[in-house]
Amino acid sequence: MPMPSSLVPSRFLTLMAHFVIVINIFWSREDNVLACLPPRYTPGQYQSRDTELIVALSVTLGMFLIELLGFFSGVSMFNSTQNLISVGAHTSASVALLFFLFDQWSCSAYWWIFAFCSALPACVEIVLMVTVFGLKRKPL
Structure with a gap:
């Protein structure tokens, strides 16, 4: 099954x-x-919410690292299913x-976007990496 050539750059x-956008949210976190x-x-409430947002953004950066490792290692670069999932999720x-960022939504909305x-x-990237590196099989 041929893969559309625009999926990898997309x-x-x-x-x-x-x-x-996540880096920009880090910079303008106060708003x-x-x-x-x-x-x-209270200052304690502010500190608590600030810490929550820092943790959420840091975990998101960790997820980027996982995806970029799988992408650049070639595990999922030409997997059309993962490419479609990734393009749809990251566009959304x-x-x-x-x-x-601009409408200043509640912090709880960030967790839904993150999930x-x-x-x-x-998670799909991790499954592909385990399949390729752990089980030494070609991904579907």
Whole structure:
């Protein structure tokens, strides 16, 4: 089954777009933390939400590392299923995180975006890496 030639560059570009948006959220974290807090908050509440957002963004960067390792090692670069999952997830994440950044959504919304748009493709990537490196089989 021939793979469309545009999936590999599309996957890389959407992954990088998602990565750049996550870095921008790191830089402008204060506004999003304030959006997660009630009008009157204590410094402890601010610190708690700030730590939560830092952890969420750090785990997202870890998921990027997993995906990039699988992509650049060649395990999933030409796997059309993984490419489609990754392109769809990272495109959705880019759009959703732009709304998160500009409309200052609640911090709990980030965890939903993370689960469906970062953890899902990273988990599929881990399964492919285990299949190729651990079981020494060609991925489907």
